[in-house]
Amino acid sequence: MATHELIAKPDTVHWGFYDASLEPVMRIRSGDTLEVHTESGREEYLAELGTRASQNLRDIIEQVPQELGPHIMTGPVAVEGAQSGDVLEVRIHEVKTRYDWGYNAIRPMMGGLPEDFPYTRAVIVDLDLEAQTGDWGAGVKVPLRPYFGNFGVAPPPAVGRVGSYPPSAWGGNLDNKELISGSVAYFPIFNEGALFSVGDGHGCQGDGEACLTAIETGLSGTMEIIVRKDLQLENPRAETDTHYILMGFDPILDNAAKMALRETIKFLGELRGMSRDDAYTLCSLAVDLRITQIVNGVKGVHAMLPKSLFA
Structure with a gap:
C-alpha cells in the first residue's frame, strides 16, 4: 500500500x-x-x-x-x-x-x-x-x-x-x-x-x-x-490497546452521558450478544464514564469499556 x-x-x-x-x-x-x-x-x-x-x-x-x-x-x-x-x-x-x-x-x-x-x-x-x-x-x-x-x-x-x-x-x-x-x-x-x-x-x-x-x-x-464495508455505525467509536471507547454528544451533559451509555449497551450486544439488562449492569460495575469536554457547545462524554473483561 x-x-x-x-x-x-x-x-x-x-x-x-x-x-x-x-x-x-x-x-x-x-x-x-x-x-x-x-x-x-x-x-x-x-x-x-x-x-x-x-x-x-x-x-x-x-x-x-x-x-x-x-x-x-x-x-x-x-x-x-x-x-x-x-x-x-x-x-x-x-x-x-x-x-x-x-x-x-x-x-x-x-x-x-x-x-x-x-x-x-x-x-x-x-x-x-x-x-x-x-x-x-x-x-x-x-x-x-x-x-x-x-x-x-x-x-x-x-x-x-x-x-x-x-x-x-x-x-x-x-x-x-x-x-x-x-x-x-x-x-x-x-x-x-x-x-x-x-x-x-x-x-x-x-x-x-x-x-x-x-x-x-x-x-x-x-x-x-x-x-x-463489513461494519455499520451511526456514531463514532474508538479503541485503544486496553479499552473500547463509546461516545456521547449533547448540549446537556446528562444527555451526553445517556448517549454514551446507550452506545455501550448497543456495542455489548453486538460484541458479546449480551442482553440489554446485563449490558446495563456491566456498565454500572466496570465501565468508566469520562467527561470528554464541556466547552464545545455540544458537550461530550465517553465510556471506557476495559478489554480485559473479555480476555
Whole structure:
C-alpha cells in the first residue's frame, strides 16, 4: 500500500468548517497510509512568535478565510471505494509535535467557567520536545500527550456547511484525549470518498478541556486509512490497546452521558450478544464514564469499556 504526505498550507486546508461539497485535496486507496502535518495558530500570536511560526501558518492566516469555527482543518482526503453507509477506520500509528510552541486561551462567554473569567487571556506555551513537557511560566510543567482534537468525515450533504466546533456523527471536534498514538477511530461515512479531514492538534489536554483550549499546536500524524464495508455505525467509536471507547454528544451533559451509555449497551450486544439488562449492569460495575469536554457547545462524554473483561 502507498504512503501519502499531506502538508497544511493554503491550498490543502479549510478553516472552521466541514462541508460535503468541498473538493478533495488528495485521493488515496483503502489501506494507504497518510502522513499529515497540521498547523494551529491565530494572527494575534504571530508577533510574539516571530520566526517560530512557520511560513505555511502565516500564509494560511493571510490567504484562507475563516468560517464558522476556529480550527484549521487539513483535507479533505477522498478514499477510493468509500460509499455512504460504509465505515472509515483510522488507525493512528503515530502522533508527534511539530514545533517548540503552542498556545492556550481563555475567552469571554466561553469555557467551563465563563462567569468567573469574563475576559481574554492567551499564553504561549513553550514545548520541550526532548523532555516532552509544556511550560507557560506558571511554575509547573505538564507532560505532553499529543493527539488530534478534531478529525472525521464530511457530514451528510443535506446538512450543508457546519462549523468545526461541535462533535457529531461525522466526528469533528471530539477533543477525546484517548485518541493518541496506537488508538483506532471509526466514523460512519455519509459521502462518496468519505472526505476525511484532520486538525486541531493538541499537545496535551485534561478531560473536560476546562478553560476552552488544550495546548493548541501543530502536529504530525501517521494514519492508516481503511474503508470497512463489513461494519455499520451511526456514531463514532474508538479503541485503544486496553479499552473500547463509546461516545456521547449533547448540549446537556446528562444527555451526553445517556448517549454514551446507550452506545455501550448497543456495542455489548453486538460484541458479546449480551442482553440489554446485563449490558446495563456491566456498565454500572466496570465501565468508566469520562467527561470528554464541556466547552464545545455540544458537550461530550465517553465510556471506557476495559478489554480485559473479555480476555
